Amino acid sequence: MRKFLPETIPMSSSAPDQMSAIAIEGGKGPAEALKAVQIERPRPGPGQILIQVRAAGINRPDILQRLGAYPPPAGAPDTMGLEVAGEVVEAAGRWKVGDRVCALLGGGGYAEYAVCDARHALPIPQGLDFIQAAGLPETVFTVYANVFEHGGLKAGETLMVHGATSGIGVTAIQMGKAAGAKVIATARGAAKAASAKALGADIAVDATAEDFAQVARAEGGCDVILDMVGGDYFAKDLDAINTGGRIVFIASQGGGEVTLPIWRVMMKRAVITGSTLRPRDADEKARLAEVIERVVWPWIAAGKVRPPVDATFPLAEAAKAHAHLEGGTHVGKIVLTA
Known part of the structure; x- marks a missing residue:
């Protein structure tokens, strides 16, 4: 059953110091390995934006990371999550506070807040909600x-x-x-x-x-x-x-x-x-983002590309989302909602 998030959400003046996130606590199966925890909210560095995450895409590399077969690149968060959609709460580059973006991450998307290189974020295409947009960047x-x-x-x-x-x-x-x-x-x-x-x-x-x-x-x-x-x-x-x-x-x-x-x-x-995507350097991902916004975003605006969302799960139920992905019955994306 599809669930939609409200498109206009009041923004707080400052983000909290702590946030909910999904940690890998051991074990191989999703129920044993994935736990909801409270961790320190990430702080954006130079050229980075802070996103209040409204939805996060689930991808097969997340399962590999959970199994210990796909470690995050240097400097990336230990928590999983390669793509998110949400609102900018700390701005950099071309973005301003309140902008609706989807973004490619090195990790850390299974959380209430995530940071990314400002160049790796793209505007949410007109007509898409946060859930749909969260399934775009990695794919x-x-x-x-x-x-x-x-x-x-x-x-x-x-x-x-x-x-x-x-x-x-x-x-x-x-x-x-x-x-x-x-x-x-x-x-x-x-x-x-x-x-x-x-x-x-x-x-x-x-x-x-x-x-x-x-x-x-x-x-x-x-x-x-x-x-x-x-x-x-x-x-x-x-x-x-x-x-x-x-x-x-x-x-x-x-x-x-x-x-x-x-x-x-x-x-x-x-x-x-x-090829793999995650280990590519920041400049290469920025180059891809620029080309994709120029070439692919018009296809999305025209309705030619709009991948389906198979299922959504609350952030705290990330283990169930992984189990659903591993079950292999899905058609399209599986998305967490924060």
Whole structure:
């Protein structure tokens, strides 16, 4: 059930010294590991803004951090949370107090307040509430950097998106279509494939029942594949791409080791690449933010990109939100409300 936060919230003259946040206190499962605690409110440094968080996106890297497999970069908070939406309460750069922003963080979004580099915040697009906006930064930055910069997707080309009903997947479908590409989406199960088609994919493949490489070849092949699965998908990716095609990895949920048939890569003139977002330096993230505001924000304003929110949970129920994400039934984003 969607829940909406009020769009106009009275601002206090000063933020409190303490705030609620979600800490990782040990254990592997979400209920054992995630606890609501009171911690000191962060203080913004030079060039940073303080945001009163109204909503925070949940992402799979948060689960990896909870499991101890994805530590925060140097200088980032130990608490999780890579994207938030809220209001500026201490300003810097182009922002003023009261501005409604969504922001990309190095961490610390599961809290009532968060700091970020002022250059990594973007205005909430017209017509979006805090919940919808909180699901934009991590996904949009990831898709743009990997599909459009590393993958070089162009209008008229064909994009294949694996994991099509994830937060990244639904965003990639819509951004690919907004850019004028044909989109083939893969998902596990007929219901998820149907959801991907409803979200705008031209072709949706149930990867549990169909060979996505055969489907791709029948459709003329793929120019770019966004792969968050890895493992045995890689061999089929090579079958599916056209000559000069690009395979871009952003995760390896199906296995991190693959066999690379060099001769086939040579014959296809294939480019195999991948990236992570969180470890990039502040200047690089600022560059991405500027490009995304110029290129992607007009797509959002035009209604071409508006990823769905599957579920919301109060901040104190972050463990339930993680369990929901790990359950794999969601279509779109899962968001915490502060």
